[in-house]
Amino acid sequence: MPSAVTTLSRWQDGRLEPGEDLVAGECPVAISFNRRPYVVMMATPANLEELGLGFCLTEGLLDDAGELLASRVIERDQGVELALTVAETALARLDGQRRNLSGRTGCGLCGAETLEQAMAVPPKVGEQLQVSHQALQSALASLEANQPLQAATGAVHCAAWCDAGGRVVTAREDVGRHNALDKLLGWRASAGPGGGFVVVSSRASYEMVHKCAMAGVELLLAVSAPTALAIAYAEHCGLSLVGFARPGRHNIYTAPGRVVNG
Template sequence: MFRPSSNPGVAAMATCGPDQPNVLPAVCKTLVEVRGGINGAPGSDYVAEEVPVAMVYNGVSHAVMMASPCALEDFGLGFSLTEGILDHPEQLFQWDVVAGEQGISLEMHIAGECFARLKKQRRNMAGRTGCGLCGTESLAHAIRATPRVPTRPAPADEAVQRALRNLSDHQPLQEQTGATHGAAWCDNQGRIQQAREDVGRHNALDKLIGARIRDHGARAFDDGFVLISSRASYEMVQKSAIVGVSSLIAVSAATALAIREARKAGMTLIGFARPGRHVIYARGDDQPSEEM
């Protein structure tokens, strides 16, 4: 079985939060040297675990992600939906989390039409490996069309600030290690309803999406907004739009492409969410007319 903390100077700790079961420890305690004249600095530190996780569909490995080994069933569902492998969650019939010598496999059994589409995509990608993403077809494949989202009111300033103040309370891995990203679903009052963490920002969002859909189905993203501890890139906007998230709030910056895609999708996009201030780049309920 894969054991990421095999180094004798590293001790494993199993913690992912009360509602985030983990297959392997997500936090480890390791021996360190502290330099710089810090009085009483400890000789050990808590670090976030990072393991390879293979997304396997109907027996065929599709992608390997480096991720935190917790909430993996949420991860598999969220990734499958936001990457367009599944059209709806009912097309995922069964999954198993298998820990092996090299890492973890998410063994997912999906509907035949989804698997056929995935195989066709893999054949197309294999035919372009000689030059990478170098043609118009490749570029078109790299940047998929972002769907329109339902028109909903933008979050109130007070709700954004309330969620921001409380985000750290829902990031136990970040508190211990300082190395993970968080993604949280907040209601219209800014109260955090559900959160997920991972060493990868995309992974944290996929885990949140999977958790919400597993628990709430088609109404998972009806009223509220997503708050992420990272920047708002194109991928974060697209993953959110695919499942119908109308408002995305980021603690850090937004990229120009993310702003353009959010505006085309009718999404509210807010960045640089910090105590007392935040920047609105796009409003789904009142889209600006100018183009970037």
């Protein structure tokens, strides 16, 4: 379940009283390919098929969504198995990328076995998108209203897809920021929306930039700050990285030409 009710003791105004609270769900999700185990990650158990597709595309395990032939969510005693069936061409690539290690919530590099695998250079992104500063601010202003699980539990991250005008088209939430982004990019790969950009409720780390670049996203808007490595990778692949977004202000760190007055 994405959330669950728990009992607790609440101390307030000098008094201790019994109570209940809604908490975010978190469980092990084991991804397998053609019945072969590959990786275990901690995630909020919702939109898992989108998580699987997004993870495969942003990690370079699949060249395109068409290589994922089927997906099935199977309840297990200790968690959930996401059983993916992929084309034989993809399976051959996977055989050379052993990654069946456990990943903690929100870890973007868990399972990478070499520096070369962890720091793979993302491809260049396209140059079709153009957005206004007001569109970025509109997306930021709409983000909170698209985070029902965060509003209820206060424990999850959000990634949202916005059209070029700044309207939030859809959003995904998860206890892991990388998972929330993978879920969103998995949805995008299936839904095929038009031009737009990604806004995330977290900081903009290298992994978040890398995943967006792998999915061909041209602009990433983050509520918090980017890291130096995220900026370097965004510059390399031509992605517009916007961070420290607050009402009435934001910082454009790379590729500012996509953002215009208006």
